Amino acid sequence: MKSNPHDWLNEHGNYLYRFALTRLRDPHQAEDVVQETLLAAIKNPNYAAQSSPRTWLTGILKHKIIDCMRKQVREIPASELLTEEDANMDEFFDETGHWAEKPQAWDVPHDALQQKQFLQVLQQCMARLPQKLAAIFTMRDVDEMENEEICKALNITATNAWVMLYRARMGLRKCLEMHW
Amino acid sequence: MLNCKQTSVLVSQSLDRPLTWRERWAVRLHLAICIYCRRFTQQLKWIRDAMQVWQQQVTNDSEIALSQAARERITQQLDKFY
Incomplete structure (x- = not known):
């Protein structure tokens, strides 16, 4: 053809x-x-x-x-790549490791309109994430790339990847909790 | 016994790698007594599912299209090579 x-x-x-x-x-x-x-x-x-x-x-x-x-x-200097120690997450937990703000129960979207609104808020929250976190989160949760592939593509360690994904999820979840 | 912070790290990693049986056991034990971490776990899964739904909806939404300007720009580039 x-x-x-x-x-x-x-x-x-x-x-x-x-x-x-x-x-x-x-x-x-x-x-x-x-x-x-x-x-x-x-x-x-x-x-x-x-x-x-x-x-x-x-x-x-x-x-x-x-x-x-x-x-x-x-474009992010290597010094800013997150390592396990950097993910101290002080904004999310108190010094004893308990939730600083306890996760609330969410209303699951029941109909198409609610679902559409939920997806809109989710995208607004994605836009607020630092670009590198949004990028790696997309690779993992949208494209379902394996961790190994992600690390190879971005030239980062597995630990970097886990920490960045954790950061992305914590940020998204908190944003959704505030706006959903 | 894990605290909430440690649990949240392992719950997130459980979406990215298989946890060891020791880790799985520790997480399970914590979740059994902590409603907040159970909510957190459920919410991370919702977020993942919602990302998938969103991706499919946008990819299939015929109202979202290349702008006329972009289309013309790309056409010009293609003309140079073809």
Whole structure:
């Protein structure tokens, strides 16, 4: 099957954009990785063996997204990468290790409207997370990447990864508790 | 006996790696007596599930699309190479 890059853009551009948007959340970055993906696809158009151009393009896109996230994390000096000791979490626990603010019971969304509102608050809370934490949390909880893959992609240790994921979840949970 | 802080660390890690049986046992013991850490555990799972739902909804939402400007920019780039 012969198809050209303009067809790819027309048929799959919006899908690729939405896929990227859920990972990067920034519309401009999402547009950029879609463009990079299509350009990479032109340079290496050996998808003949693939059943679907969309699957093939999405595969390229995933790599471009990880490159983008890697840059986000790399721009942080190594000294700021979190280690186990840094995660002292004073804001969340008192000196005896008890919750400073006890987790409240949440109303689980019951209908579609409530669920939509919950998802909106969740995204607002994601936007408040430091970018590196949002990036690693997305890799783990949206893309379900294995820890090993994440560490390799971001060039961090397993301990770094666990601490960053813990930070991300604590931050998100607290934000949701305040706003949901 | 674990305190809440230690428990929360292990509960988070349980979403990322298999805990040792010793850790699992310690967490279970704490959760049995602590409603707050039980809530915390449940909420982390809700957050994970909600992220998945959100991702699928956005990816399938045909109203979200590349802007006209972005589309034109990308078309120009493609023209250079094709």
